Amino acid sequence: MNTFIKDRQNQILTKGKNDAAIACGKASVAGSVSQRACVFCGSRVVLYPIADALHLIHGPVGCAAYTWDIRGALSSGPQIHRLSFTTDLKEKEVVFGGEKKLYHALISLIEMYKPRGAFVYATCIVGVIGDDVAAVCKRVTRETGIDVIPVMSEGFSGTKKDGYKIACGALSKLIGTDTTFKAPEHSINILGDFNLAGELWMLSEYYKKMGVNLLAAMTGDGRIDAVRKAHTAQLNVVQCSGSMIGLAKEMKEKYGIPFMKVSYFGIEDMSDALYEVAKFFGSDEMMQKARMLVKDELSKLLPALQKYKQELEGKKAAIYVGGAFKAISLVKALRLIGMKVVVVGSQTGNQDDYELLQELCDEGTIIVDDSNPNELAEFVKQTGADLFIGGVKERPIAYKLGLGFCDHNHERKEALAGYEGMLNFAKEVHASVCSPVWQFMR
Numbered sequence: 001m002n003t004f005i006k007d008r009q010n011q012i013l014t015k016g017k018n019d020a021a022i023a024c025g026k027a028s029v030a031g032s033v034s035q036r037a038c039v040f041c042g043s044r045v046v047l048y049p050i051a052d053a054l055h056l057i058h059g060p061v062g063c064a065a066y067t068w069d070i071r072g073a074l075s076s077g078p079q080i081h082r083l084s085f086t087t088d089l090k091e092k093e094v095v096f097g098g099e100k101k102l103y104h105a106l107i108s109l110i111e112m113y114k115p116r117g118a119f120v121y122a123t124c125i126v127g128v129i130g131d132d133v134a135a136v137c138k139r140v141t142r143e144t145g146i147d148v149i150p151v152m153s154e155g156f157s158g159t160k161k162d163g164y165k166i167a168c169g170a171l172s173k174l175i176g177t178d179t180t181f182k183a184p185e186h187s188i189n190i191l192g193d194f195n196l197a198g199e200l201w202m203l204s205e206y207y208k209k210m211g212v213n214l215l216a217a218m219t220g221d222g223r224i225d226a227v228r229k230a231h232t233a234q235l236n237v238v239q240c241s242g243s244m245i246g247l248a249k250e251m252k253e254k255y256g257i258p259f260m261k262v263s264y265f266g267i268e269d270m271s272d273a274l275y276e277v278a279k280f281f282g283s284d285e286m287m288q289k290a291r292m293l294v295k296d297e298l299s300k301l302l303p304a305l306q307k308y309k310q311e312l313e314g315k316k317a318a319i320y321v322g323g324a325f326k327a328i329s330l331v332k333a334l335r336l337i338g339m340k341v342v343v344v345g346s347q348t349g350n351q352d353d354y355e356l357l358q359e360l361c362d363e364g365t366i367i368v369d370d371s372n373p374n375e376l377a378e379f380v381k382q383t384g385a386d387l388f389i390g391g392v393k394e395r396p397i398a399y400k401l402g403l404g405f406c407d408h409n410h411e412r413k414e415a416l417a418g419y420e421g422m423l424n425f426a427k428e429v430h431a432s433v434c435s436p437v438w439q440f441m442r
Protein backbone atom coordinates (compact mmCIF):
# COMPACT_ATOMS: atom_id res chain seq x y z
CA MET A 1 0.00 0.00 0.00
CA ASN A 2 3.03 2.32 0.37
CA THR A 3 3.12 3.02 -3.33
CA PHE A 4 -0.46 4.30 -3.39
CA ILE A 5 -1.40 7.96 -3.43
CA LYS A 6 -1.92 9.11 0.16
CA ASP A 7 -4.97 11.24 -0.70
CA ARG A 8 -6.77 8.09 -1.83
CA GLN A 9 -6.35 6.11 1.35
CA ASN A 10 -9.90 6.72 2.60
CA GLN A 11 -11.25 5.34 -0.73
CA ILE A 12 -9.72 1.92 -0.05
CA LEU A 13 -10.65 -0.43 2.79
CA THR A 14 -10.17 -4.04 3.73
CA LYS A 15 -13.15 -5.71 5.36
CA GLY A 16 -12.34 -6.75 8.91
CA LYS A 17 -9.21 -4.53 9.09
CA ASN A 18 -10.45 -0.98 8.54
CA ASP A 19 -14.23 -0.93 8.44
CA ALA A 20 -14.80 2.84 8.43
CA ALA A 21 -17.20 4.26 5.83
CA ILE A 22 -15.48 4.50 2.45
CA ALA A 23 -15.04 7.95 0.87
CA CYS A 24 -16.82 8.08 -2.51
CA GLY A 25 -18.73 10.29 -4.92
CA LYS A 26 -15.93 12.82 -5.20
CA ALA A 27 -13.73 14.11 -8.01
CA SER A 28 -10.75 11.91 -8.88
CA VAL A 29 -7.46 12.78 -7.21
CA ALA A 30 -5.22 14.62 -9.68
CA GLY A 31 -2.51 12.36 -11.06
CA SER A 32 -4.16 9.11 -10.04
CA VAL A 33 -5.02 8.17 -13.68
CA SER A 34 -8.58 7.20 -12.78
CA GLN A 35 -10.35 4.48 -14.77
CA ARG A 36 -13.35 6.81 -15.07
CA ALA A 37 -14.37 8.21 -18.45
CA CYS A 38 -15.21 11.87 -19.15
CA VAL A 39 -18.54 13.72 -18.76
CA PHE A 40 -19.26 13.47 -22.50
CA CYS A 41 -18.72 9.72 -22.44
CA GLY A 42 -21.13 9.43 -19.47
CA SER A 43 -23.86 11.22 -21.44
CA ARG A 44 -23.13 9.31 -24.63
CA VAL A 45 -23.42 5.85 -23.04
CA VAL A 46 -26.81 6.67 -21.53
CA LEU A 47 -28.40 8.15 -24.67
CA TYR A 48 -26.64 6.02 -27.29
CA PRO A 49 -29.21 3.14 -27.43
CA ILE A 50 -32.04 5.46 -28.57
CA ALA A 51 -32.01 3.98 -32.02
CA ASP A 52 -34.24 6.37 -33.98
CA ALA A 53 -32.40 9.49 -32.80
CA LEU A 54 -29.57 11.30 -34.48
CA HIS A 55 -26.52 11.52 -32.22
CA LEU A 56 -24.25 14.33 -33.33
CA ILE A 57 -20.98 14.94 -31.53
CA HIS A 58 -20.00 18.59 -31.72
CA GLY A 59 -16.25 18.37 -31.36
CA PRO A 60 -13.10 16.83 -32.84
CA VAL A 61 -13.33 13.48 -34.57
CA GLY A 62 -11.39 11.87 -31.71
CA CYS A 63 -14.32 12.33 -29.28
CA ALA A 64 -16.62 10.61 -31.77
CA ALA A 65 -14.18 7.79 -32.47
CA TYR A 66 -13.69 7.21 -28.74
CA THR A 67 -17.42 6.63 -28.25
CA TRP A 68 -18.32 5.05 -31.60
CA ASP A 69 -20.54 2.00 -31.06
CA ILE A 70 -19.70 2.26 -27.38
CA ARG A 71 -22.39 -0.13 -26.27
CA GLY A 72 -23.36 -3.58 -27.47
CA ALA A 73 -26.90 -2.11 -27.46
CA LEU A 74 -29.12 -3.80 -30.02
CA SER A 75 -32.10 -2.30 -31.81
CA SER A 76 -35.11 -4.19 -33.11
CA GLY A 77 -35.65 -1.53 -35.79
CA PRO A 78 -33.74 1.60 -36.79
CA GLN A 79 -29.97 1.69 -36.51
CA ILE A 80 -29.26 5.44 -36.69
CA HIS A 81 -27.64 5.29 -33.24
CA ARG A 82 -24.76 3.19 -34.57
CA LEU A 83 -23.66 5.94 -36.96
CA SER A 84 -21.36 8.21 -35.00
CA PHE A 85 -21.74 11.67 -36.54
CA THR A 86 -19.39 14.49 -35.69
CA THR A 87 -18.87 18.10 -36.75
CA ASP A 88 -15.13 17.27 -36.84
CA LEU A 89 -14.01 20.63 -35.44
CA LYS A 90 -10.58 21.80 -36.62
CA GLU A 91 -8.34 24.86 -36.03
CA LYS A 92 -10.54 27.05 -38.21
CA GLU A 93 -13.62 26.47 -36.01
CA VAL A 94 -11.56 26.74 -32.84
CA VAL A 95 -10.59 30.24 -33.93
CA PHE A 96 -13.80 31.41 -35.65
CA GLY A 97 -16.42 29.27 -33.88
CA GLY A 98 -18.24 26.09 -34.90
CA GLU A 99 -21.90 27.16 -34.80
CA LYS A 100 -22.27 27.45 -38.58
CA LYS A 101 -20.79 24.01 -39.10
CA LEU A 102 -23.10 22.58 -36.46
CA TYR A 103 -26.17 24.18 -38.05
CA HIS A 104 -25.36 22.84 -41.54
CA ALA A 105 -24.49 19.38 -40.19
CA LEU A 106 -27.84 19.17 -38.39
CA ILE A 107 -29.88 20.35 -41.37
CA SER A 108 -28.25 17.90 -43.79
CA LEU A 109 -28.31 14.93 -41.39
CA ILE A 110 -31.97 15.45 -40.49
CA GLU A 111 -32.86 15.66 -44.16
CA MET A 112 -30.83 12.55 -44.96
CA TYR A 113 -31.77 10.24 -42.04
CA LYS A 114 -35.18 11.61 -40.96
CA PRO A 115 -34.66 10.81 -37.24
CA ARG A 116 -37.47 11.11 -34.66
CA GLY A 117 -35.24 13.40 -32.58
CA ALA A 118 -31.64 14.52 -32.24
CA PHE A 119 -29.07 14.90 -29.49
CA VAL A 120 -26.12 17.25 -29.89
CA TYR A 121 -23.23 16.55 -27.53
CA ALA A 122 -20.92 19.41 -26.54
CA THR A 123 -17.34 18.22 -25.99
CA CYS A 124 -14.35 19.86 -24.25
CA ILE A 125 -13.36 22.17 -27.07
CA VAL A 126 -16.91 23.50 -27.42
CA GLY A 127 -16.80 24.49 -23.76
CA VAL A 128 -13.51 26.28 -24.42
CA ILE A 129 -14.55 28.21 -27.54
CA GLY A 130 -18.04 28.93 -26.20
CA ASP A 131 -20.32 27.97 -29.12
CA ASP A 132 -23.99 28.61 -28.32
CA VAL A 133 -25.11 25.02 -28.92
CA ALA A 134 -28.52 25.55 -27.33
CA ALA A 135 -29.32 28.44 -29.71
CA VAL A 136 -28.38 26.38 -32.79
CA CYS A 137 -30.50 23.44 -31.55
CA LYS A 138 -33.46 25.76 -30.95
CA ARG A 139 -33.16 27.20 -34.46
CA VAL A 140 -32.99 23.77 -36.10
CA THR A 141 -35.97 22.53 -34.03
CA ARG A 142 -37.97 25.53 -35.24
CA GLU A 143 -36.99 25.04 -38.87
CA THR A 144 -37.33 21.24 -39.09
CA GLY A 145 -40.00 20.40 -36.51
CA ILE A 146 -37.64 17.74 -35.04
CA ASP A 147 -36.72 18.05 -31.36
CA VAL A 148 -32.99 18.79 -31.28
CA ILE A 149 -31.74 18.54 -27.71
CA PRO A 150 -28.43 20.05 -26.59
CA VAL A 151 -26.44 17.78 -24.28
CA MET A 152 -23.96 20.12 -22.58
CA SER A 153 -21.44 17.46 -21.66
CA GLU A 154 -18.03 19.16 -21.97
CA GLY A 155 -15.61 16.39 -20.98
CA PHE A 156 -13.68 18.41 -18.41
CA SER A 157 -16.69 19.74 -16.51
CA GLY A 158 -16.91 16.95 -13.90
CA THR A 159 -16.98 13.16 -13.72
CA LYS A 160 -18.67 10.49 -15.82
CA LYS A 161 -21.48 10.58 -13.26
CA ASP A 162 -22.17 14.21 -14.15
CA GLY A 163 -22.53 13.01 -17.74
CA TYR A 164 -25.26 10.60 -16.59
CA LYS A 165 -27.12 13.47 -14.95
CA ILE A 166 -26.88 15.61 -18.08
CA ALA A 167 -28.21 12.72 -20.21
CA CYS A 168 -31.13 12.27 -17.80
CA GLY A 169 -31.82 15.98 -18.16
CA ALA A 170 -32.03 15.50 -21.94
CA LEU A 171 -34.49 12.58 -21.51
CA SER A 172 -36.50 14.64 -19.09
CA LYS A 173 -37.08 17.27 -21.80
CA LEU A 174 -38.83 14.60 -23.91
CA ILE A 175 -40.78 12.80 -21.17
CA GLY A 176 -44.33 14.08 -20.89
CA THR A 177 -44.46 15.61 -24.38
CA ASP A 178 -47.04 13.06 -25.61
CA THR A 179 -50.12 14.35 -23.86
CA THR A 180 -52.70 12.14 -25.55
CA PHE A 181 -51.45 8.64 -24.67
CA LYS A 182 -53.00 6.54 -21.90
CA ALA A 183 -50.97 3.58 -20.61
CA PRO A 184 -52.67 0.19 -20.19
CA GLU A 185 -52.92 -1.39 -16.75
CA HIS A 186 -49.73 -2.78 -15.17
CA SER A 187 -47.38 -0.67 -17.29
CA ILE A 188 -43.78 -0.12 -16.26
CA ASN A 189 -40.76 1.71 -17.59
CA ILE A 190 -37.37 0.04 -17.34
CA LEU A 191 -34.67 2.59 -16.57
CA GLY A 192 -30.97 1.81 -16.84
CA ASP A 193 -31.07 -1.27 -19.04
CA PHE A 194 -29.34 -0.73 -22.36
CA ASN A 195 -30.29 -3.91 -24.23
CA LEU A 196 -26.73 -5.19 -24.39
CA ALA A 197 -26.73 -8.32 -26.53
CA GLY A 198 -30.55 -8.27 -26.45
CA GLU A 199 -30.87 -8.51 -22.64
CA LEU A 200 -33.85 -6.17 -22.56
CA TRP A 201 -35.78 -8.48 -24.90
CA MET A 202 -35.25 -11.36 -22.46
CA LEU A 203 -36.37 -9.25 -19.50
CA SER A 204 -39.44 -7.87 -21.24
CA GLU A 205 -40.40 -11.44 -22.13
CA TYR A 206 -40.27 -12.40 -18.43
CA TYR A 207 -42.44 -9.42 -17.52
CA LYS A 208 -44.83 -10.16 -20.38
CA LYS A 209 -45.33 -13.70 -19.08
CA MET A 210 -46.34 -12.17 -15.74
CA GLY A 211 -48.84 -9.82 -17.41
CA VAL A 212 -46.69 -6.69 -17.08
CA ASN A 213 -46.57 -4.25 -19.98
CA LEU A 214 -43.26 -2.57 -20.83
CA LEU A 215 -44.01 0.99 -21.87
CA ALA A 216 -40.63 2.69 -22.30
CA ALA A 217 -37.15 1.31 -21.96
CA MET A 218 -34.65 4.00 -21.17
CA THR A 219 -32.68 3.58 -23.07
CA GLY A 220 -32.23 0.00 -24.37
CA ASP A 221 -33.77 -0.47 -27.85
CA GLY A 222 -35.08 3.05 -27.13
CA ARG A 223 -37.43 5.12 -29.24
CA ILE A 224 -38.09 8.84 -29.00
CA ASP A 225 -41.89 8.36 -29.07
CA ALA A 226 -41.80 5.84 -26.21
CA VAL A 227 -39.76 8.26 -24.08
CA ARG A 228 -42.37 10.96 -24.72
CA LYS A 229 -45.11 8.84 -23.12
CA ALA A 230 -43.04 7.39 -20.26
CA HIS A 231 -44.83 9.66 -17.76
CA THR A 232 -47.97 7.53 -18.04
CA ALA A 233 -46.44 4.33 -16.57
CA GLN A 234 -47.41 3.18 -13.07
CA LEU A 235 -43.90 2.17 -11.98
CA ASN A 236 -40.27 2.85 -12.84
CA VAL A 237 -37.99 -0.15 -12.44
CA VAL A 238 -34.40 1.08 -12.19
CA GLN A 239 -31.58 -1.29 -13.07
CA CYS A 240 -28.41 0.81 -13.44
CA SER A 241 -29.18 3.07 -10.50
CA GLY A 242 -25.90 4.98 -10.88
CA SER A 243 -27.01 6.43 -14.18
CA MET A 244 -30.79 6.64 -13.85
CA ILE A 245 -31.77 7.07 -10.23
CA GLY A 246 -31.83 10.87 -10.65
CA LEU A 247 -34.36 10.59 -13.46
CA ALA A 248 -36.48 8.14 -11.43
CA LYS A 249 -36.56 10.59 -8.52
CA GLU A 250 -37.48 13.46 -10.82
CA MET A 251 -40.33 11.44 -12.39
CA LYS A 252 -41.62 10.60 -8.93
CA GLU A 253 -41.71 14.26 -8.01
CA LYS A 254 -43.11 15.50 -11.32
CA TYR A 255 -45.54 12.72 -12.29
CA GLY A 256 -45.97 10.77 -9.02
CA ILE A 257 -44.48 7.57 -10.47
CA PRO A 258 -42.89 5.44 -7.74
CA PHE A 259 -39.64 3.61 -8.49
CA MET A 260 -37.76 0.55 -7.27
CA LYS A 261 -34.10 -0.40 -7.64
CA VAL A 262 -33.45 -3.86 -9.05
CA SER A 263 -30.66 -5.85 -10.61
CA TYR A 264 -31.04 -8.46 -13.35
CA PHE A 265 -27.68 -10.14 -12.72
CA GLY A 266 -27.58 -13.47 -10.89
CA ILE A 267 -30.45 -15.75 -9.90
CA GLU A 268 -31.29 -14.11 -6.59
CA ASP A 269 -31.50 -10.54 -7.84
CA MET A 270 -33.21 -11.47 -11.10
CA SER A 271 -35.94 -13.37 -9.25
CA ASP A 272 -36.38 -10.55 -6.74
CA ALA A 273 -36.80 -8.08 -9.64
CA LEU A 274 -39.82 -10.11 -10.81
CA TYR A 275 -41.30 -10.71 -7.36
CA GLU A 276 -40.97 -7.04 -6.34
CA VAL A 277 -42.88 -5.88 -9.42
CA ALA A 278 -45.67 -8.42 -8.73
CA LYS A 279 -45.76 -7.25 -5.11
CA PHE A 280 -46.02 -3.64 -6.24
CA PHE A 281 -49.11 -4.35 -8.36
CA GLY A 282 -50.61 -6.36 -5.49
CA SER A 283 -51.77 -9.09 -7.84
CA ASP A 284 -51.82 -12.70 -6.57
CA GLU A 285 -52.18 -13.94 -10.12
CA MET A 286 -49.09 -12.00 -11.22
CA MET A 287 -47.11 -13.31 -8.24
CA GLN A 288 -48.18 -16.85 -9.05
CA LYS A 289 -47.00 -16.41 -12.64
CA ALA A 290 -43.67 -14.99 -11.42
CA ARG A 291 -43.15 -17.99 -9.13
CA MET A 292 -43.92 -20.42 -11.95
CA LEU A 293 -41.52 -18.60 -14.26
CA VAL A 294 -38.69 -18.65 -11.71
CA LYS A 295 -39.31 -22.34 -10.91
CA ASP A 296 -39.28 -23.23 -14.56
CA GLU A 297 -36.08 -21.28 -15.29
CA LEU A 298 -34.24 -22.64 -12.25
CA SER A 299 -35.13 -26.24 -13.04
CA LYS A 300 -33.11 -25.83 -16.26
CA LEU A 301 -30.40 -23.50 -14.98
CA LEU A 302 -29.25 -25.06 -11.68
CA PRO A 303 -28.28 -28.47 -13.10
CA ALA A 304 -26.51 -26.74 -16.00
CA LEU A 305 -24.42 -24.65 -13.57
CA GLN A 306 -23.17 -27.65 -11.60
CA LYS A 307 -20.32 -28.67 -13.89
CA TYR A 308 -18.90 -25.14 -13.92
CA LYS A 309 -19.23 -24.84 -10.15
CA GLN A 310 -17.24 -28.03 -9.59
CA GLU A 311 -14.24 -26.67 -11.47
CA LEU A 312 -14.48 -23.10 -10.21
CA GLU A 313 -14.95 -23.94 -6.51
CA GLY A 314 -12.52 -21.92 -4.37
CA LYS A 315 -11.16 -19.75 -7.22
CA LYS A 316 -10.75 -16.05 -6.45
CA ALA A 317 -12.20 -13.06 -8.34
CA ALA A 318 -11.50 -9.33 -8.55
CA ILE A 319 -14.34 -7.05 -9.70
CA TYR A 320 -14.01 -3.48 -10.93
CA VAL A 321 -17.06 -2.06 -12.69
CA GLY A 322 -18.82 1.26 -13.36
CA GLY A 323 -21.62 1.12 -10.78
CA ALA A 324 -21.41 -0.54 -7.34
CA PHE A 325 -24.96 -1.93 -7.57
CA LYS A 326 -23.78 -4.26 -10.35
CA ALA A 327 -20.80 -5.25 -8.21
CA ILE A 328 -23.21 -6.37 -5.47
CA SER A 329 -25.03 -8.69 -7.88
CA LEU A 330 -21.71 -10.02 -9.18
CA VAL A 331 -20.53 -10.96 -5.68
CA LYS A 332 -23.72 -13.03 -5.26
CA ALA A 333 -23.50 -14.56 -8.76
CA LEU A 334 -19.86 -15.60 -8.23
CA ARG A 335 -20.75 -17.24 -4.91
CA LEU A 336 -23.36 -19.28 -6.72
CA ILE A 337 -20.64 -20.79 -8.91
CA GLY A 338 -18.33 -21.41 -5.96
CA MET A 339 -16.01 -18.41 -6.36
CA LYS A 340 -14.80 -16.01 -3.69
CA VAL A 341 -14.51 -12.27 -4.29
CA VAL A 342 -11.21 -10.83 -2.98
CA VAL A 343 -11.29 -7.36 -4.56
CA VAL A 344 -14.35 -5.32 -5.45
CA GLY A 345 -14.67 -1.72 -6.55
CA SER A 346 -16.49 0.72 -8.75
CA GLN A 347 -16.03 4.03 -10.56
CA THR A 348 -19.20 5.72 -9.38
CA GLY A 349 -20.60 3.87 -6.33
CA ASN A 350 -22.40 5.78 -3.59
CA GLN A 351 -22.35 5.36 0.20
CA ASP A 352 -25.43 3.06 0.29
CA ASP A 353 -23.97 0.73 -2.35
CA TYR A 354 -20.64 0.49 -0.54
CA GLU A 355 -22.36 -0.21 2.80
CA LEU A 356 -24.21 -3.10 1.17
CA LEU A 357 -20.95 -4.36 -0.34
CA GLN A 358 -19.22 -4.21 3.05
CA GLU A 359 -22.02 -6.25 4.59
CA LEU A 360 -21.99 -8.80 1.80
CA CYS A 361 -18.24 -9.40 1.31
CA ASP A 362 -16.06 -11.85 3.23
CA GLU A 363 -13.41 -10.74 5.73
CA GLY A 364 -10.24 -9.62 4.01
CA THR A 365 -11.95 -8.43 0.80
CA ILE A 366 -10.47 -5.19 -0.53
CA ILE A 367 -13.17 -2.61 -1.37
CA VAL A 368 -12.12 0.35 -3.50
CA ASP A 369 -13.71 3.46 -5.00
CA ASP A 370 -12.48 5.20 -8.20
CA SER A 371 -9.35 3.08 -8.56
CA ASN A 372 -6.53 3.22 -11.12
CA PRO A 373 -4.48 0.61 -13.03
CA ASN A 374 -1.58 0.73 -10.60
CA GLU A 375 -3.77 0.01 -7.57
CA LEU A 376 -5.84 -2.63 -9.33
CA ALA A 377 -2.75 -4.52 -10.51
CA GLU A 378 -1.33 -4.39 -7.00
CA PHE A 379 -4.58 -5.68 -5.43
CA VAL A 380 -4.73 -8.55 -7.89
CA LYS A 381 -1.14 -9.53 -7.08
CA GLN A 382 -1.66 -9.22 -3.32
CA THR A 383 -4.79 -11.34 -3.27
CA GLY A 384 -3.81 -13.89 -5.94
CA ALA A 385 -7.06 -13.46 -7.90
CA ASP A 386 -7.70 -15.98 -10.70
CA LEU A 387 -10.22 -13.81 -12.55
CA PHE A 388 -10.77 -10.13 -13.22
CA ILE A 389 -14.27 -8.85 -14.07
CA GLY A 390 -14.30 -5.38 -15.59
CA GLY A 391 -14.46 -3.48 -18.85
CA VAL A 392 -12.27 -2.55 -21.76
CA LYS A 393 -9.79 -0.66 -19.56
CA GLU A 394 -9.35 -3.53 -17.10
CA ARG A 395 -8.83 -6.22 -19.74
CA PRO A 396 -5.13 -5.39 -20.37
CA ILE A 397 -4.43 -5.34 -16.62
CA ALA A 398 -5.76 -8.90 -16.33
CA TYR A 399 -4.01 -10.26 -19.40
CA LYS A 400 -0.66 -8.64 -18.54
CA LEU A 401 -0.83 -10.26 -15.12
CA GLY A 402 -1.77 -13.61 -16.64
CA LEU A 403 -5.25 -14.19 -15.29
CA GLY A 404 -8.69 -14.83 -16.70
CA PHE A 405 -10.97 -11.94 -17.67
CA CYS A 406 -14.72 -11.50 -18.05
CA ASP A 407 -16.08 -8.39 -19.78
CA HIS A 408 -19.06 -7.09 -17.83
CA ASN A 409 -19.09 -3.59 -19.25
CA HIS A 410 -21.27 -1.80 -21.78
CA GLU A 411 -19.21 -2.82 -24.83
CA ARG A 412 -19.87 -6.53 -24.38
CA LYS A 413 -21.73 -8.58 -26.96
CA GLU A 414 -22.72 -11.45 -24.64
CA ALA A 415 -26.00 -11.39 -22.70
CA LEU A 416 -25.25 -11.77 -18.98
CA ALA A 417 -28.56 -10.67 -17.45
CA GLY A 418 -31.47 -12.93 -16.58
CA TYR A 419 -31.38 -16.72 -16.18
CA GLU A 420 -29.96 -17.35 -19.62
CA GLY A 421 -27.35 -14.68 -18.90
CA MET A 422 -26.33 -16.42 -15.66
CA LEU A 423 -25.47 -19.53 -17.62
CA ASN A 424 -23.52 -17.48 -20.19
CA PHE A 425 -21.68 -15.81 -17.32
CA ALA A 426 -20.69 -19.16 -15.76
CA LYS A 427 -19.55 -20.46 -19.15
CA GLU A 428 -17.46 -17.37 -19.86
CA VAL A 429 -15.87 -17.29 -16.40
CA HIS A 430 -15.09 -20.99 -16.63
CA ALA A 431 -13.59 -20.74 -20.12
CA SER A 432 -11.33 -17.88 -19.09
CA VAL A 433 -10.24 -19.06 -15.61
CA CYS A 434 -9.67 -22.67 -16.70
CA SER A 435 -7.98 -21.83 -20.00
CA PRO A 436 -4.73 -23.80 -20.47
CA VAL A 437 -3.06 -20.65 -21.77
CA TRP A 438 -2.24 -19.34 -18.28
CA GLN A 439 0.30 -22.12 -17.66
CA PHE A 440 2.55 -20.51 -20.29
CA MET A 441 2.68 -17.14 -18.47
CA ARG A 442 5.97 -16.27 -16.83
Ligand code: SF4
Binding pocket: 038, 039, 040, 041, 059, 062, 063, 066, 122, 123, 124, 125, 154, 155, 156
Ligand atom coordinates in the same frame (compact mmCIF):
# COMPACT_ATOMS: atom_id res chain seq x y z
S1 SF4 B 1 -15.01 15.42 -24.47
FE1 SF4 B 1 -12.94 16.01 -23.84
S2 SF4 B 1 -12.27 14.40 -22.41
FE2 SF4 B 1 -14.09 13.62 -23.52
S3 SF4 B 1 -13.28 12.48 -25.28
FE3 SF4 B 1 -13.63 14.58 -26.01
S4 SF4 B 1 -11.67 15.65 -25.65
FE4 SF4 B 1 -11.60 13.76 -24.46
